[in-house]
Amino acid sequence: MEDRKPDNLMIQASELTHYYGPRPAIQDVNFGVKRGEILGFLGPNGAGKTTTMRIITGFMPPTQGKVTLADYDVVEQSLAVRQRIGYLPETVPLHTEMPVTSYLKYMGTLRGMPSRQIKRRISDVIDLCRLGDYHKTIIGKLSKGFRQRVGIAQAILHEPEVLVLDEPTIGIDPIQVVETRRLIQDLGKEQTVVLSSHILPEVNMICERVLIIHEGMIVAEDTPENLAQRLQGVDQLQVEVGGPVREVTAALRQIKGVTEVTHRSQQGRNVFTVQVQRGQDLRDEISRVVVSNDWRLLSMQLVSMSLEDIFLRLTTHEEL
Amino acid sequence: MRTIRAVAWKEIQVYFGTPIAYIVGLIFLVLTGIFFAIGVVPSENNPFPEASLSNFFQWSTTILILLAPALTMRLLAEEQKLGTIELLLTSPVRDWEIILGKYAASLTFLLAMLLLTLYYPLLLFIFADPDPGPIYSGYLGLVLYGAAALAIGMLTTTITSNQIVAGFVAMGIIAALSFVHFSSELLGGFSALLISEIGLQSHFEDFGRGVIDTKHIVYFLSVTAVFLFLAIRALEFRRWR
Structure with missing residues (x-):
């Protein structure tokens, strides 16, 4: 089912949910970070970035779900995890005296x-x-x-194996921002870096892969290039299909107008992300392909529409 | 061990780098100095004073009710307020190492403070011929009493991010445990015995008289251990909040 080998993953989070009181701060968050990768969490303030980072670093346990870091469980083998991380919390708490x-x-x-x-x-x-x-x-x-x-x-x-940086450039002046980003990029050559930001160009500049988090859920996962493309004119469909992963992926790829199909499994369900050139509504075509192959079409959602709303709330321009 | 030392050493540096420690030290020395002098200098009420430290010991415990919390209230409350606890708890340090390290720092400061009072007995030995027994036992009792008071302070500073609250709650607990034996006189039978056995002060008195009773040592060490244990559990619980 999973196309990535788990032993390549430095961090693996599955079905993370965390409640502060009755309201979930994050819900069903799944992601993996490869060794040596720079992963960015992008999302408006209050999206759940800090909560996720606090769970990865072992500062607090998730209400539900599980995170492993270098194959150690963050809750059960907390000490082994904490030996391997370097953490910069959002507010940069230091002993001022x-x-x-x-x-x-x-x-x-x-x-x-x-x-x-x-x-x-x-x-x-x-x-x-x-x-x-x-x-x-x-x-x-x-x-x-x-x-x-x-x-x-x-x-x-x-020299930790994993660096977790929560909003590393918030509140500092532009020249220092540039320096800090360069530093993070240098560090990312050897270390696994997870950082969060609410600034789109920043994440594009530094990260190899971006997770967009909104209201506690991961709404998109992509490379910065694809994200930029999506902003410029690619729509995305999330399709849940009951059927063999490889065949479904191949069949979806053959549809005219589809540029890319990726698969991920979410709680045992097969979710396919289909990139479509903007302006084309391929929902009819996709459902026909799925049904004609005798697979089950379980859900289909146009993602880019909602992504746009999120992008509107991000900081997309920097005033340098 | 190295981590405990690192945590303790950092706190000791902070103690000596900030005014609060000097203020606490100064108040302690001024007050104990006054009570020492009242105890040994002849006056109208006490024309033939004894060359002993009993007055100093008796009042020191009362003064520690106020000063021990002043030493501990900052230790974890401030980390929680400033958010530095986030880096502390995400470092590969066990919860008990944090508590013991911080506790060791406050105990070190208390011992340093008591060390400075040694010139009171020194004066007695130079100008009079005091009975050394009660002096040794009194100091032992004072260290044990202080250790227990600081452990109580460790618990309250762990459960709140407000230093003032941590300080006052600790003062309340130490004062209640110190004076509870007075109320045992109102009661009779088993409850009276129980209450007088709980009290810090009732276990201290023998030390001032020159009696070293294992029962009292065990009592003070138990109080210390119980409150440190609760502090460690409180810190663990903090992770799950």
Whole structure:
């Protein structure tokens, strides 16, 4: 059923649901992150990005569902997971009364690094994050942009296999934004990176794959190029079909006007995402193909329509 | 062990880097100094004072009701307020290591504070001939009493992100446990015995008299262990909120 091999996946989340009180913050969220991939969560504020990241990092358990990171269960084997992640929370919480180097040394020890390695890595990350002139400054006296750098420095200090960055460029000035993005791209060459953002161009620039999350649900999953294309003129249909995956995919691909078909299974159901050139309504054609092959057409939904609404709520332009 | 030390060392640095520790230390030394002097300097009410620290010990426990929570109230409440707890709890550190590390820092500060009071007995040994027994046992009792008070403070700072609430609730619990033995006089029989056995103060008195009773040591260590255990459970529970 699953076309990706699970052992290639660094992070695998299945059917994550989290409730704050009666309202679900995220619902039935499924995704996988490949080793070495940079995955972006894109969504307006309040979409459920922070909740998802807090679950991945083991800060809180999901109400339902399961996440594994490097094949360790985030809840059951929390310590093994926490040894492998570097995390930058959204608000960049730092101990404001400590100088930068003491803080980094403290965080390094908490991560179980040997002291010689801590010393070496501190000078590395201070260079990488350009904190050189401020390494003795009390964190509370640093500007927002520099605090952000300290936040990134502590996240990468122990060279974690997975970096989780929640809104890494929020609230910092444009030049620092550019620098931070470049830094993340460099880090992503060797590490698995999961980041969240509400800025469309940012995600397009940094990420290899994007999940669009809206009102707690993943509404689209694609490469930045395809996303951009979709904005320019491709519609997408979500079709749920009861039938053999390979044959259905092949048959759907043959329909005129279809540009791409991808498959994912959601709670054991086969959902096909069909890309269609904009302006063509292929719903008739698709249902005919499915039915004529004796497969069951279980649902069909035009996704791009709703995506547009979400895009409207994203920050699509940057004022640099 | 290394993580506990790292957590403790960070907190000790904060203690000595912020005014609160100095204020707590100063208040403690000024007040205990006054009560020490009242106990040993001849006055109209007490023309022939004894060269002992009993007055100092007795009042120190009361002063610690106020000051021990001042040392612990920040420890986890502030992390929760500032959100730094998110990085602490996502680091590969066990919950008990966090609690014990922070507790060790507050205990270290208390010991440092008590170390500074050692010039009271020093004065006694220079200018008089005190009985050393009650002095040793009194200090042991004070350390045990302080350890229990700080453990109570650890629990309250874990369950709230508000330092003031953490401080006052701890003060309330320590004060209640310290003074509960007074109420045992109103009751009779088993309930009176039970209540006087629960109280911190009733277990402290023997130490001031120079008696080291294992029963009292076990009592204070148990109170400490119970509250630290509850604090660890509270922190674990925090993850599931």
